[in-house]
Amino acid sequence: MSTIRFTCQRCYQPLKLSQSSETLGLDTSREAAAASLPSAPGEPGKTPEEGPTSAGETDVEKRQDGASGGPIPGDGRLCWLVPSIFTLLGKLGPGRTLHSIQKSVQGTFDILSGEEDLDQPLCQDCTDNLLEHLDTQLRISEADGQSYKRGLEAGERVGEDDRETLQEELRAAELEEARLVRELEEVEKSRERAARSLAAAQAETAVLGQQESQYRRDCSALQWQQLELFDELRSVENQLHCAQTQLARLERTNALRSAFDIRNDGPVALINNFRLGCLRAVPVSWNEVNAAWGQAALLLLALSNKVGLQFRRFRLIPCGSRSHLKYLSKSSVELPLFCDQGQSGPLFSKFDHAMMAFLDCMQQFKKEAEKGEGPGLCMPCRMHVAEGLIQEPGAGGEAYSIRTYPNTQERWSKALRLVLTNLKCSLDWVSLKYCPK
Structure with missing residues (x-):
């Protein structure tokens, strides 16, 4: 006989069956019948099929109410499967085997989790968190539904004149929206043209910058050459002045x-x-x-x-x-x-x-x-x-x-x-x- 082992799909903690289930002689390989399950407390002489709901349904509903934040009722007769470890959802009928119960629990958890590839149950804490999340979404959906319902009721109370006025305002708003869309398209086209113009101007600026740098280098070279020529000119002028002075002195000199x-x-x-x-x-x-x-x-x-x-x-x-x-x-x-x-x-x-x-x-x-x-x-x-x-x-x-x-x-x-x-x-x-x- 092998022991049934489960792992929580969210927190990946191992889930083990209680000792009471092992003493009952549950065997997954032989898929023994679960006829020995004790019935819930009720009227004497009634079978689990009798009455509006069975004992297992009552216990499961009580556990779901506990996962939603309320107290968990019951005397623990169903908790011998997963006492305070994980929760089994679904109806327990006569003649159901442990294998069918596991498949029902697996399908239930897949539906609750929103993932079809889940093949493991959830622990009690993860189930509580999941149910709280579902309750929050349910409250939000109910609030949206109430708001939509109030809007419909307010729309039904609007008169024919107000409806025509609103229709005209709606048409005017649509025309304004169309005009704004056209203006937006024109603005987008203008923006694209401006972007192209900007790119062309930037390219031209880069070319002009390079030309300016080259012109500056050429101007510096010419200025340097001009300074050198000025120095040479002054030197030649000094030499000419000296030569003229010497010539004048020689002209005044009698050889x-x-x-x-x-x-x-x-x-x-x-x-x-x-x-x-x-x-x-x-x-x-x-x-x-x-x-x-x-x-x-x-x-x-x-x-x-x-x-x-x-x-x-x-x-x-x-x-x-x-x-x-x-x-x-x-x-x-x-x-x-x-x-x-x-x-x-x-x-x-x-x-x-x-x-x-x-x-x-x-x-x-x-x-x-x-x-x-x-x-x-x-x-x-x-x-x-x-x-x-x-x-x-x-x-x-x-x-x-x-x-x-x-x-x-x-x-x-x-x-x-x-x-x-x-x-x-x-x-x-x-x-x-x-x-x-």
């Missing part, structure tokens, strides 16, 4: 006077700090004298080029301390305008001829400078090229020979001083006439 400095206020005349001459009291080396003659030849050549003079008979070749002259008719013959210490004889003769040729070139320059418009060149010392003499300023001035033999150091140095005097006057005249201030 010939800056390049050649002649002084004849000492015992021996100087040109660019080289002494041209020699005295017993002031001995001068031949190297310095040769360098002075080279500076004098360079100055005379620069002055002749300035006035556009081409020398006849001789050609000046300034080479520092080794300057010399050449015959134009005899290109192979050179006249050295320098002298080495210890030389004598023919070498001194060539040196004398070179100094006389230099004096001839100075005379040619004088004649060329006296030509043309404006004041001519006035050399204070008169030159006699054929004799190799140069005369002091004035009508009765003494003449000195430019040759070294026969001559003395004092007279030769005096002649060289007069030569530099004429060169200085020529330099001043060219500077005033050909070099702008």
Whole structure:
């Protein structure tokens, strides 16, 4: 014999039969009849089928009343099946087996639970909760029914005129509703159009934002380039200003006077700090004298080029301390305008001829400078090229020979001083006439 076991479908707590049911010999496998069920208390001699209701129905109804919140009556004769554990709903008739009772209980609980797939009973607490829920729904349904009934009664009491008025109001409300629906549709369409316009505007705004960012970057690059160009322009302007200032200073500067400095206020005349001459009291080396003659030849050549003079008979070749002259008719013959210490004889003769040729070139320059418009060149010392003499300023001035033999150091140095005097006057005249201030 096996024991019948149930589980609550909601709280899943095990439901067991009471011990009294086990002692009664209930067997689910054999589906024994439930004829031994005690009858409910009533009139003596009546069977469970007699009377309006059986004892089982009375007990079940009493249990349902207890689940709805009321007290549970009865003397416990039916509670031997599920005493305070679960509730069996339905009618108990004669000859019903335990299997049929279980199927009835199962169907009842399926109906109460609203679920067709339930195959287990409910415990007492879950049944009470379920019945309370059903009572609440029943009360709500009854309240709705009463409200609907009162509405119907009020509608029946409304007169014909009021009904027509209400019908007109209803038609007006329907027309207003239709108008509002159309307006709502128009508003929805407008909203959709506005949404599309907004999306297009947002897309255009994004594109314009990107273009603005690109324009800003380009503008920043151009501004940076402009600043660099301004810096370069200011730098070029500063350079131009410096160049103009230097040009103005150079224009005011006399290149010939800056390049050649002649002084004849000492015992021996100087040109660019080289002494041209020699005295017993002031001995001068031949190297310095040769360098002075080279500076004098360079100055005379620069002055002749300035006035556009081409020398006849001789050609000046300034080479520092080794300057010399050449015959134009005899290109192979050179006249050295320098002298080495210890030389004598023919070498001194060539040196004398070179100094006389230099004096001839100075005379040619004088004649060329006296030509043309404006004041001519006035050399204070008169030159006699054929004799190799140069005369002091004035009508009765003494003449000195430019040759070294026969001559003395004092007279030769005096002649060289007069030569530099004429060169200085020529330099001043060219500077005033050909070099702008």
